[in-house]
Every structure is written in C-alpha cells, then in structure tokens.
Amino acid sequence: MASAVRPNGNATQNGHVPNVVAPLDASRLKIERATTLKPIPAPGSYSFGDIHTDHMLVCKYHPSTGWSAPEIKPYGPLAIDPSSNCLQYASNVFEGMKAVLNPEGKPCMFRPRDNMKRLLTSAKRMALPAFDPEALLTCISTLVTLESRWIPSLPDHRNSSLYIRPTMVGTKASIKVGASDEALLYAIVTPVGPYFPVQKIGGVSLLAVSEHVRSWPGGTGGFKLGLNYSPGFVPQQAAAALGYDQVLWLLDEDKKITEAGAMNFFAVAERDDGGITIVTPPTDGTILPGITRDATLVLLREHAKNPSANLLNVPFPPNVQIEERPLTVNELAAWAAKGQLLECFGTGTAVLVVAIDRIGDFDVSDDFEDTGSAVSEIKEKKRKMREITLKGGLVGLGPVGKALWDKLLALKEGREQYMGWNVLCE
Amino acid sequence: MASAVRPNGNATQNGHVPNVVAPLDASRLKIERATTLKPIPAPGSYSFGDIHTDHMLVCKYHPSTGWSAPEIKPYGPLAIDPSSNCLQYASNVFEGMKAVLNPEGKPCMFRPRDNMKRLLTSAKRMALPAFDPEALLTCISTLVTLESRWIPSLPDHRNSSLYIRPTMVGTKASIKVGASDEALLYAIVTPVGPYFPVQKIGGVSLLAVSEHVRSWPGGTGGFKLGLNYSPGFVPQQAAAALGYDQVLWLLDEDKKITEAGAMNFFAVAERDDGGITIVTPPTDGTILPGITRDATLVLLREHAKNPSANLLNVPFPPNVQIEERPLTVNELAAWAAKGQLLECFGTGTAVLVVAIDRIGDFDVSDDFEDTGSAVSEIKEKKRKMREITLKGGLVGLGPVGKALWDKLLALKEGREQYMGWNVLCE
Numbered sequence: 001m002a003s004a005v006r007p008n009g010n011a012t013q014n015g016h017v018p019n020v021v022a023p024l025d026a027s028r029l030k031i032e033r034a035t036t037l038k039p040i041p042a043p044g045s046y047s048f049g050d051i052h053t054d055h056m057l058v059c060k061y062h063p064s065t066g067w068s069a070p071e072i073k074p075y076g077p078l079a080i081d082p083s084s085n086c087l088q089y090a091s092n093v094f095e096g097m098k099a100v101l102n103p104e105g106k107p108c109m110f111r112p113r114d115n116m117k118r119l120l121t122s123a124k125r126m127a128l129p130a131f132d133p134e135a136l137l138t139c140i141s142t143l144v145t146l147e148s149r150w151i152p153s154l155p156d157h158r159n160s161s162l163y164i165r166p167t168m169v170g171t172k173a174s175i176k177v178g179a180s181d182e183a184l185l186y187a188i189v190t191p192v193g194p195y196f197p198v199q200k201i202g203g204v205s206l207l208a209v210s211e212h213v214r215s216w217p218g219g220t221g222g223f224k225l226g227l228n229y230s231p232g233f234v235p236q237q238a239a240a241a242l243g244y245d246q247v248l249w250l251l252d253e254d255k256k257i258t259e260a261g262a263m264n265f266f267a268v269a270e271r272d273d274g275g276i277t278i279v280t281p282p283t284d285g286t287i288l289p290g291i292t293r294d295a296t297l298v299l300l301r302e303h304a305k306n307p308s309a310n311l312l313n314v315p316f317p318p319n320v321q322i323e324e325r326p327l328t329v330n331e332l333a334a335w336a337a338k339g340q341l342l343e344c345f346g347t348g349t350a351v352l353v354v355a356i357d358r359i360g361d362f363d364v365s366d367d368f369e370d371t372g373s374a375v376s377e378i379k380e381k382k383r384k385m386r387e388i389t390l391k392g393g394l395v396g397l398g399p400v401g402k403a404l405w406d407k408l409l410a411l412k413e414g415r416e417q418y419m420g421w422n423v424l425c426e
Numbered sequence: 427m428a429s430a431v432r433p434n435g436n437a438t439q440n441g442h443v444p445n446v447v448a449p450l451d452a453s454r455l456k457i458e459r460a461t462t463l464k465p466i467p468a469p470g471s472y473s474f475g476d477i478h479t480d481h482m483l484v485c486k487y488h489p490s491t492g493w494s495a496p497e498i499k500p501y502g503p504l505a506i507d508p509s510s511n512c513l514q515y516a517s518n519v520f521e522g523m524k525a526v527l528n529p530e531g532k533p534c535m536f537r538p539r540d541n542m543k544r545l546l547t548s549a550k551r552m553a554l555p556a557f558d559p560e561a562l563l564t565c566i567s568t569l570v571t572l573e574s575r576w577i578p579s580l581p582d583h584r585n586s587s588l589y590i591r592p593t594m595v596g597t598k599a600s601i602k603v604g605a606s607d608e609a610l611l612y613a614i615v616t617p618v619g620p621y622f623p624v625q626k627i628g629g630v631s632l633l634a635v636s637e638h639v640r641s642w643p644g645g646t647g648g649f650k651l652g653l654n655y656s657p658g659f660v661p662q663q664a665a666a667a668l669g670y671d672q673v674l675w676l677l678d679e680d681k682k683i684t685e686a687g688a689m690n691f692f693a694v695a696e697r698d699d700g701g702i703t704i705v706t707p708p709t710d711g712t713i714l715p716g717i718t719r720d721a722t723l724v725l726l727r728e729h730a731k732n733p734s735a736n737l738l739n740v741p742f743p744p745n746v747q748i749e750e751r752p753l754t755v756n757e758l759a760a761w762a763a764k765g766q767l768l769e770c771f772g773t774g775t776a777v778l779v780v781a782i783d784r785i786g787d788f789d790v791s792d793d794f795e796d797t798g799s800a801v802s803e804i805k806e807k808k809r810k811m812r813e814i815t816l817k818g819g820l821v822g823l824g825p826v827g828k829a830l831w832d833k834l835l836a837l838k839e840g841r842e843q844y845m846g847w848n849v850l851c852e
Contacts, residue, residue, distance in 0.1 A: 047600075047602060048601075048602050049509070049600045049601035049602040050600050050602070052507075052509065052599070056508055075508075077505035077506055077507050077508075078505070078506050078507075078508055078513075079503035079504070079505060080503055080504050080506045080513075081478075081503050081504075082482055082501075082503075082504055082593065082612055082614050083475070083478065083591070083614055083616070085656070086512075086513060087504075087506075087512060087518055087593060087595055087652070088518070088520060088591070088593065088652055088655075089652050089653075089655040089656045089659075090516035090518055090651075090652040090653040090655070090656050091656040091659070092513055092514070092516055092656075094514060124660075125657075125660060126656055126659065126660075127656075127659040127660050127663060163601070165509070165514070165601050167508065167513060167514065169513055170656070173478070174473075174475045174476050175474075175475035175589070175591050175614075175616065176473060176474050176475040176476070177655055177658075177687075177688050178659060178662065179659040179660075179662075179663065186508055188508050188509055188601075190509070190601065210644070211644060212644050213642055213643065213644030213645055216639060216642040216645065217639065218636070218637060218638050218639030219639055219642060219645070219657070220657050225516075225656075225657075226513070226514055226515050226516040226653075227515075227516040227652075227653030227656065227657070229514075229515040229516070229603055230511075230515045230516050230517040230518075230552055230553075230596070230651075230653065231551075231645070231646050231651075231653070232603075233515075233517070233552065233553040233604060233605040234550075234551060234552075234553050234605075236603075236604065236605075237553060237605065261603075262603050
C-alpha cells in the first residue's frame with residue numbers, strides 16, 4: 001500500500017527513482033476533534049446537501065514532498081489562493097457515496113472501492129496527482145465512523161443516508177493554463193433524505209433537451225468531473241420553469257439519450273413478441289459509468305440468467321433482453337405510441353432508483369440559438385411539444401424498477417449481501 | 427449605475443420589486459493597503475502567471491443582501507467552504523485583460539468594456555448573479571492604479587504587461603446539484619512577459635487533436651468558463667511529449683479547426699488568382715469570441731476597405747478576402763501542399779499575435795480510445811503523421827501577422843488610438 005510514488009503520483013516499480021515523494025498513507029492519519037459538536041437536525045427537516053457535519057478529511061499534495069499526513073479536523077472553510085487552478089480552470093473531481101447503519105448498527109458503504117477507482121480515473125483525466133485508493137478508503141471509513149451519529153435513519157427504508165463527498169481540486173497558485181501539480185484531496189459528509197421531495201417519489205418528469213448538450217464524443221462526460229455539472233444549471237432552470245423536474249440530455253440529431261439530470265437512464269419496453277427489453281445507453285465516454293447503473297445491470301442479468309433463483313423477486317418473461325446500446329427519445333415515443341413503454345427509471349447514488357413517469361420532448365428540429373438563458377426560447381416551442389408517458393399512465397416505479405429499488409436498498413443497508421458489495425467501515 | 431437589482435442580479439425597470447438588494451457599487455469601494463509591499467522581480471525573471479502582487483479586489487453576492495461593498499485588500503487566500511458550488515460543480519468564470527503604461531506613464535487597458543460584457547455573459551451562462559459591468563471596471567481600474575508599480579516595461583515592446591484576471595465563482599455551500607445564488611467576484615493582477623518563452627516568439631508549433639474535443643455545438647466553448655480549460659491539460663501534455671507547443675483543437679470528422687491552445691486561429695493563403703484569403707473560424711458557439719480576434723478582424727477589414735489609408739502599413743492585393751467561416755485542417759494541408767499557405771497565427775490577450783510555423787496532423791481516421799492519458803496512443807501514430815508548414819519554410823510572423831502585431835501593440839500600449847479601444851485607468 002505505502003509504495004513509493006513519483007512526483008506525478010504514479011506508483012513506481014522500484015525505489016530507485018531519485019525524487020521519491022510520500023504516498024497517501026492512512027497510518028499517518030491525524031484526528032483533531034471538534035471541541036463542541038453541532039446539534040443533529042431531525043431527518044426530513046433539511047434539503048439534500050445543505051447540512052455540514054462536525055468534521056472533514058483533508059490531505060494535500062505537493063510535487064516536492066508528496067502527500068501530507070491525512071487529517072480529520074473540524075469542518076470549516078478551506079484557504080484557497082485566488083489564482084488556484086481549481087478556481088481558474090476547474091480541475092475539480094469528486095465522488096458520491098453513501099453510508100448507512102446496517103442491522104447491527106454498524107456503518108457500512110456500497111461498493112466503495114468502485115468509487116475510489118473512479119476518483120483515481122477522474123484525477124488522471126484532470127492531470128491531478130494519483131493516490132493510493134485503499135488508503136483513501138481507510139481514511140474515509142474513519143471519518144464516517146467518527147461522524148456516525150450523523151447517519152440518519154428514516155423509518156420504512158426511504159433511502160436516508162450519510163452522503164459522502166470525496167473531492168480533489170488542483171491548488172497550484174498560477175493562472176498559467178496547464179496542469180496543477182499541487183492538489184487538495186478532501187472528504188465531507190452530509191446527512192440526506194430522498195434526493196427528490198417526498199411528494200415526488202412517485203415519479204420525476206424530464207424535459208428532453210437538444211439545444212444544450214451535456215457531453216459528446218471526445219468530451220469528458222465519461223468522467224466524474226465537477227465541470228460536467230454547472231453547464232446544466234441553466235437548462236435545469238428552463239426545465240423547472242416548464243414544470244419538469246430534470247433534464248433528459250440528448251446527443252446528435254437522432255436524439256440519443258445520454259443521461260437524465262445527473263442519473264443514468266433505463267427504459268423497459270414490451271416487444272411485439274410479448275417479451276420485454278430493458279435498455280440503457282452504453283458507457284461510450286458520453287455518460288457517467290455509474291456504480292448503481294452497473295449494479296443494476298449485474299442484478300438484471302443474473303436474474304434473467306437464472307430466473308428460478310428469483311434474485312429480484314419479480315417474474316421476468318423467458319425472453320427478456322437486457323441491452324446496453326444507443327437509445328433515442330424517438331424510440332421511447334414510438335413505444336409509448338403503441339402502449340409498449342412499460343417503465344422508465346433513473347439510477348444513481350443520490351436517488352438509488354427513481355421512477356420517470358413523463359418526458360416532454362420538442363418534436364421539431366432545433367434551430368435554437370444559445371443565448372445563455374433558454375427559458376423564453378423554450379416557452380415559444382412549448383405548444384409544439386409532445387409528452388411521452390408510460391403504458392396505462394403508470395406513475396411511480398413499475399415492477400422492474402421497484403424490484404431493483406428493494407434489492408439495491410437491502411444491499412445498501414446491509415440487510416442483504418451480494419458479491420461483497422456491502423462493505424463495513426472500520 | 428446604482429440601479430436596483432433583484433436577488434437574481436438582473437436589473438429591474440422600476441424600484442417596486444419587494445426584495446431589492448444592493449447592486450455592485452464602485453462608490454462603496456474600500457481600500458485596505460498592505461502594510462509591507464513585496465519586492466518587484468526583474469521583468470523576464472518569472473513565468474507567466476506565477477507572481478502574486480500586493481493587493482486584490484474582492485466582492486461578495488448574497489441573494490438576501492446583494493453585492494457587498496467592494497474591497498481592495500492585501501492579496502491572500504480566499505476562505506471557501508468545501509461544499510461550495512465552485513469546488514464541486516465548477517461554476518467559475520473569468521476574464522483576461524492587460525494593463526500597460528502609456529507613453530505618458532499612465533496605466534491603460536485595451537477594450538476593457540468588452541471584457542466586462544463577456545464576463546457578464548459568462549456569469550449568466552453559469553446562472554451566477556449579474557453585476558454592473560461599469561462598476562466592476564471602475565473597481566478594477568482602481569486596483570490597477572494602486573498596483574501600477576507592478577506594471578513591467580520591457581524594452582523594445584515585447585508585450586510585457588500587468589495581466590488582470592477578473593474571476594467570479596459560485597460559493598453556495600451545498601452539494602445539491604444546481605445554480606449557486608451566492609458568489610464571489612474578485613480580481614487579481616500579475617506582471618507578465620511574453621506568454622511563450624522568448625526563444626519561441628519565432629513561432630509556436632501545434633499538434634492537431636481529434637480524439638479530444640474542446641467544444642461542441644450545444645456545449646460551452648463560446649463562453650469564457652474555467653471548465654473549458656482543464657480538459658485540455660492531458661492533450662496539452664501529450665502534445666508537449668511529442669514536441670509541440672500547443673494543441674490545435676478540431677471538431678467533427680472533417681476536422682474543422684476551432685481554437686489553437688487557448689487562442690483564436692487565423693490562416694493566410696494565396697489563391698490561384700494571386701489574391702490572398704485570410705480565414706478564421708466563425709463564432710458559432712464552439713470558439714471563444716476573442717476580443718483580440720475581433721480587433722484583428724476590424725483592422726483587417728478596415729485596411730482592406732480603404733487600402734490607401736494604409737492602416738496596417740502592409741500592402742494588400744486589391745482582391746483580398748477576409749472570411750469568417752469553417753476552416754479544416756485538410757484545407758491547410760492542401761494549401762501547404764501547393765505552396766500557398768502563407769501565414770498562420772494565433773490571437774489572444776495573453777499572446778496578442780503569435781506565429782504558428784508548423785502543425786502536426788495525423789492523416790488517418792481516429793479509432794482512438796480515451797484512456798485519460800493520450801501519450802502512448804499518440805506516439806504509436808506518430809509515424810503516420812504529416813507536418814503542415816508554411817510557404818518557403820517561414821518561421822515567425824509573416825507580413826500580415828507582423829503588421830497586426832505592430833498595430834495591436836501600439837493600440838494596447840496607447841502609442842496609437844483607434845475607435846477608443848485604449849482606455850485609461852482612472
């Protein structure tokens with residue numbers, strides 16, 4: 001674990017590199033406890049992401065010395081130079097994870113090593129220094145354990161958790177356009193309830209957007225970078241102004257679906273032969289390779305392969321097809337027109353699984369000019385909009401989405417175990 | 427100027443909006459001087475963007491109160507909450523401007539109102555609060571005047587200046603994905619010499635890159651956002667590993683040129699009829715609408731329209747064509763093959779005008795897989811690369827580029843005036 005790293009942070013094969021610097025080393029973790037602890041708000045009394053707990057994890061990288069000793073210390077502002085790479089050029093990467101108390105009352109996480117691996121991949125894409133992912137996980141586990149009084153527990157398994165936000169930002173204090181060889185790696189935690197307001201759990205609505213494009217081939221949509229998110233704020237405001245909860249991101253003239261808000265997208269359709277097809281867009285670099293997305297696919301495929309084991313407690317027809325392939329909004333519309341669109345849902349760490357019950361789409365070619373504020377232009381088009389709805393006007397999760405929700409929540413909460421996905425904090 | 431603004435920062439038509447908040451007001455500017463001043467390093471002894479001067483300008487926006495009184499205070503770190511929108515989702519915008527001493531020894535800037543206008547447009551795209559651009563310019567002018575001892579002055583007009591970096595970042599302390607209604611607006615300054623090392627002024631080399639794409643229709647490449655820059659760090663490292671100074675960004679299978687590094691791109695070609703064509707890609711949302719680019723086009727067009735006035739001190743043939751239109755790297759290669767590629771140059775605030783004397787291009791279709799580190803993949807392709815060079819192996823600025831350099835530098839330095847572009851700091 002504590003192998004030597006070079007100034008660029010990559011592990012070396014031997015110790016003979018002259019400028020060896022310190023690796024991220026969990027055994028050097030220092031803990032400074034807050035002198036007074038904050039009161040815990042009642043679950044359900046706050047919005048997603050607003051609460052700051054008592055402590056945070058911080059570690060710094062400098063090319064001449066490597067990683068500093070990680071520190072858990074009282075939550076508070078970071079001192080960032082105004083010329084820092086992160087503020088100037090957005091070399092910021094992050095992860096989203098959740099901790100809950102398992103039935104024995106112990107904090108546990110869902111597939112945390114996948115988050116560590118993805119954070120490392122994101123850091124590499126931003127030319128930020130590498131780190132030992134296992135060391136970071138150990139430090140995060142210690143932070144979660146220290147903050148475990150903040151883990152909320154709603155009755156009836158409504159997806160309350162302690163959300164964990166590992167973050168890494170380039171801190172080189174120079175406005176020269178180029179990679180930052182200094183970095184700050186930190187993690188904060190925040191108690192969260194359901195991502196969407198309770199009344200919305202029935203299902204969220206999406207506005208299909210073509211005039212703003214979240215990601216493209218050769219872009220950065222396949223990495224978890226801060227910069228993939230702020231370009232969506234204005235389209236999100238436009239969607240909200242039209243009465244939709246989130247944006248359905250499209251790509252190209254054929255309106256390929258990439259993501260739904262900050263979630264991966266799944267559709268369940270009835271085929272003419274009576275079987276069902278479950279489709280999600282492929283991880284071709286234009287969508288985030290979601291960990292909940294991956295877990296969903298693994299569970300669906302295992303269930304389809306061995307129906308008698310009844311992994312998901314839902315009957316699948318014998319000829320179910322599970323497909324990772326490009327999916328267009330026009331396909332959804334065609335299925336809906338024939339009454340064959342059974343379910344749509346989004347997956348993600350924040351939401352787990354959430355029903356999508358309607359999609360607004362401009363069934364016209366887009367001659368939209370980007371003025372930075374899309375509301376007025378979109379409003380003009382509203383009368384030309386079609387709505388895609390589910391078979392029978394279904395609202396809320398259908399049988400596939402509900403089975404996935406139940407299974408993933410049980411795995412997340414440690415009530416069940418599968419492939420070692422539930423990991424205890426130490 | 428001090429008109430009422432609403433919480434979203436947009437100016438109102440009247441004062442009857444109930445929740446009126448404070449506008450950005452230069453008359454409230456407070457100045458706290460540094461108690462000890464730093465020594466000024468010798469011009470030429472430092473790299474672009476590394477020096478921090480004595481003071482910075484800072485102003486905060488909160489939706490309930492509006493803009494705080496702007497402050498000029500000692501340069502130092504900013505206190506940023508770890509959950510801040512800017513660190514998490516990269517809602518960061520900036521500008522690049524330069525101040526020099528005019529022949530009377532007074533600090534002056536080049537077209538600063540265009541920078542203020544563009545910053546406002548960028549802020550709107552990031553859903554950040556609006557501000558009075560004239561008030562910000564007044565505050566920045568005051569900062570430059572206070573820091574005027576830092577304005578370097580190289581002999582022989584080698585483009586030394588005090589670079590000004592206005593920056594605005596979203597500071598809402600919540601990891602909820604959405605617009606930040608709190609912001610920090612600040613400006614720092616730094617003395618700079620030529621952007622590229624002196625030995626490079628002869629000309630920079632570009633590696634044409636298709637496998638990473640800087641911008642896209644529906645993307646954010648037409649705005650000056652921090653997030654447009656960090657995705658270029660890895661491609662830039664790959665270009666440097668292959669011996670090129672900067673990346674030439676391409677778009678689509680036909681390899682349309684968008685930008686060169688962080689500069690706008692111009693080519694000058696000889697036509698079969700003996701005339702010359704000067705081409706630059708259009709501001710279609712995929713390139714930055716550069717202010718130096720615009721000044722270049724204005725000067726070229728005015729010179730072509732009225733050759734006898736000899737605005738640029740360079741003879742143009744009577745049938746010169748100045749074109750804003752899509753330009754592909756294959757067109758450049760075709761011109762070069764016929765000995766008709768006369769000049770290529772980049773424009774930008776940092777470089778003013780810089781010669782491009784060779785372009786490396788993979789003359790193969792790209793089946794590149796993005797692994798986050800492009801060096802090894804690119805190296806494999808190196809043997810398949812063609813080099814595009816200028817007619818006669820020209821190195822350094824040709825007659826058009828040199829005439830623009832001379833004129834723009836004279837305007838920037840206040841030795842000449844045109845259309846009120848040179849503006850004194852007050």
